[in-house]
Amino acid sequence: MDSTELTRLYDFSGQTVVITGGTGTLGGEIACALVGCGANVAILDRNLDPAQRILELMEPRANHAVAVRADVLDRESLRQAAKLILDKFGAVHGLVNAAGGNNPQATTTESLPFFDLPPEAFRGVFDLNILGTMLPCQVFGKPMAEKGEGVILNVSSMNAFRPLTRIPAYSAAKAGVSNFTQWLAVHMAQVYSPRIRVNAIAPGFFLTQQNRFLLTDEKSGAPTTRGKSIIDHTPMARFGQPEDLFGAVLWLLSPASAFVTGVIVPIDGGFSAFSGV
Numbered sequence: 001m002d003s004t005e006l007t008r009l010y011d012f013s014g015q016t017v018v019i020t021g022g023t024g025t026l027g028g029e030i031a032c033a034l035v036g037c038g039a040n041v042a043i044l045d046r047n048l049d050p051a052q053r054i055l056e057l058m059e060p061r062a063n064h065a066v067a068v069r070a071d072v073l074d075r076e077s078l079r080q081a082a083k084l085i086l087d088k089f090g091a092v093h094g095l096v097n098a099a100g101g102n103n104p105q106a107t108t109t110e111s112l113p114f115f116d117l118p119p120e121a122f123r124g125v126f127d128l129n130i131l132g133t134m135l136p137c138q139v140f141g142k143p144m145a146e147k148g149e150g151v152i153l154n155v156s157s158m159n160a161f162r163p164l165t166r167i168p169a170y171s172a173a174k175a176g177v178s179n180f181t182q183w184l185a186v187h188m189a190q191v192y193s194p195r196i197r198v199n200a201i202a203p204g205f206f207l208t209q210q211n212r213f214l215l216t217d218e219k220s221g222a223p224t225t226r227g228k229s230i231i232d233h234t235p236m237a238r239f240g241q242p243e244d245l246f247g248a249v250l251w252l253l254s255p256a257s258a259f260v261t262g263v264i265v266p267i268d269g270g271f272s273a274f275s276g277v
């Protein structure tokens with residue numbers, strides 16, 4: 001191994017990666033990083049309004065990216081997106097399942113105790129995170145199975161290891177994403193090809209649309225009691241920045257991790273290692 005070989009492992013030229021939730025905060029940043037490393041990228045989301053801004057960030061390589069409308073809960077819309085992407089880029093080598101999130105209605109508060117959480121809010125969070133990961137794996141995993149190679153990267157969360165207070169649906173759903181990641185890793189390797197790998201990242205706490213209302217005060221932007229508690233329990237004493245994900249994401253999508261499948265990699269500033277004492 002030398003630095004030329006190392007660089008080659010992380011050169012994604014000619015590779016196409018699909019990113020669901022690609023106009024979201026983390027998905028969009030991952031898309032930009034991949035394009036910067038030579039990949040063709042398909043940004044999938046149900047709302048493409050933010051896509052233009054992301055494509056501008058990719059300049060001068062924005063012609064290596066395409067934004068496609070698709071709902072991760074609608075397999076037919078994913079199939080149509082897949083057709084469009086295959087027509088444009090010829091193949092799909094990687095899939096990043098970044099669509100996901102919580103719902104305030106599935107979050108306990110003083111005025112919304114656990115006993116009153118509406119079942120439809122639970123169902124929505126389970127569907128978005130679990131079904132919204134499984135369906136893209138079906139649609140984009142099938143051509144990988146036919147070709148005998150490919151790589152899937154799911155997005156789990158810290159609360160998959162131990163549930164966080166107040167967010168029962170999201171915690172259980174992300175535990176499901178981790179479990180499914182292990183299941184699919186084994187299934188793909190045994191039934192289709194050992195050259196299809198399935199892994200997940202488990203980000204710690206990154207300030208984005210989905211959790212801003214829990215972690216920072218809407219008016220002042222200062223950390224809430226919960227936000228402060230998270231920082232106190234993070235040995236690195238800060239929230240994550242999207243670029244903190246890049247090393248692990250590129251590693252897991254690249255041949256540098258050729259013998260790695262079925263793992264969930266925490267990217268959390270030490271949160272999961274810290275007992276609090």
Ligand SMILES: NC(=O)c1ccc[n+]([C@@H]2O[C@H](COP(=O)([O-])OP(=O)(O)OC[C@H]3O[C@@H](n4cnc5c(N)ncnc54)[C@H](OP(=O)(O)O)[C@@H]3O)[C@@H](O)[C@H]2O)c1
Pocket residue numbers: 020021022023024025026027044045046047070071072073097098099100101102128132155156157158202203204205206207208209210211
């Ligand atoms: N931020 C964190 O600290 C953190 C920590 C651990 C894990 N994660 C996970 O990381 C992933 C990315 O999160 P993020 O923080 O970047 O959140 P985000 O900015 O809300 O991104 C999620 C994206 O998914 C899209 N989406 C939602 N439902 C969809 C559907 N049915 N079909 C297609 N797209 C849909 C959202 O679109 P809309 O805007 O239209 O809803 C949004 O663009 C999620 O799986 C999240 O659970 C985040």
